[in-house]
Amino acid sequence: MRFHYQSDYHQPLKGEAIAGLFLLLFPVLLPCLFTPLTYASPSTFSDSTPLSPFFPDPSSSAMGTTDANISSVMSSLMSFPSIHNQLTIKLTASNYLLWKTQFTPIFHGNQLYCHVDGTASPTKEVNGAPNPAYQAWYIKDQLVLTWIFGSLSEPVLSQVVGSTTAIDAWTKLQTTYASGSRVQIRSLKNSLHSLSRDTDSIVTYMDRAKRIYDQLLALNQPISEDDLVDHILRGLGPEYRPFTRNIEARLVSVKFDDLYGLLLSKESQLQS
Structure with missing residues (x-):
């Protein structure tokens, strides 16, 4: 009588066996997945030589502090918006x-x-x-x-x-x-002091004055809105002299936007 013996080693592993093997080996393999890469052969360095000028030896006590610090910085950088x-x-x-x-x-x-x-x-x-x-x-x-x-x-x-x-x-x-x-600031202030309408329309004249005002503001050299209005009134010319006197006689100072509307209305009257 012949006995036929078939080794289990040659049989394919069933799904349950594979899962069991994975669970058995996982605790052993897990630390390997997170082990830092070796920078160089340990024999290349003495015990006191850091592996990098910015990153200490992974075995040193400073490594944990450094990793935590760098991780914190990188996390904060990720939160910075694109500028x-x-x-x-x-x-x-x-x-x-x-x-x-x-x-x-x-x-x-x-x-x-x-x-x-x-x-x-x-x-x-x-x-x-x-x-x-x-x-x-x-x-x-x-x-x-x-x-x-x-x-x-x-x-x-x-x-x-x-x-x-x-x-x-x-x-x-x-x-x-x-x-x-500083030269630019001085030039803008000179332009404001010599502001003159000449033959410009009210829209062109007021836009020019407002542009100088905005540039000085952006250059951290702001002037008050009252000063802006005074410069505008002085530069209107003789044609607007009665209008200028009426504005200057007011007890309450006029705002730029209000002056703009009043001047547009006056310009329309003069052209009619």
């Missing part, structure tokens, strides 16, 4: 203060103004070990530097080639272009 559509003005040789004005609320709103106002950065190391606070600061600083670079016209961008921090680029731009903005 490219907010930076409508690119810096040129003549619009520094306008350009700076659009940046200020963005920096304050994202709590990043400290990167351009001269606040000292954290030290790179503390007691000979990488400083997690510096690493977090550096990541944010490079984001601010990228924003600055992206808002510059091509000729201006060449002025900050080599800048490696936001404060470095910001200071260079301020030194180079802020004086030009």
Whole structure:
């Protein structure tokens, strides 16, 4: 009599067996999935040599702090909105203060103004070990530097080639272009003092006055609305002298929008 023996090892594993094997091995394989990659052979370094100038040895006690710090920073960066559509003005040789004005609320709103106002950065190391606070600061600083670079016209961008921090680029731009903005402010104020309607229509004249007013406001050199109205009245010319006297005799100052409507009505009367 012959006995036929068939080994179970050659039979395909059933679904239940596969699932059981997976559950058995999963606790063993799980730590391997999250083990940090080795940067180099351990023999290459001494026990006290960090594997990277920014990231300490994974076996060191600082590793947990660094990972948590970097993860926190990256999470916060992910929450920052894209600002490219907010930076409508690119810096040129003549619009520094306008350009700076659009940046200020963005920096304050994202709590990043400290990167351009001269606040000292954290030290790179503390007691000979990488400083997690510096690493977090550096990541944010490079984001601010990228924003600055992206808002510059091509000729201006060449002025900050080599800048490696936001404060470095910001200071260079301020030194180079802020004086030009002061010239622009002086020119706008002179234009306002010499404002004259000549042969312009009321619409053209008022729009020109309002444009100067808005530019001074954007350059952090605002004038009061009463001053704007006074400049407009003085520049209307002799044809509007009776109208000007009536406005100046009022006990309550007139607003720009109200003056605009009154002047349009007066212009229509004079043309009829």
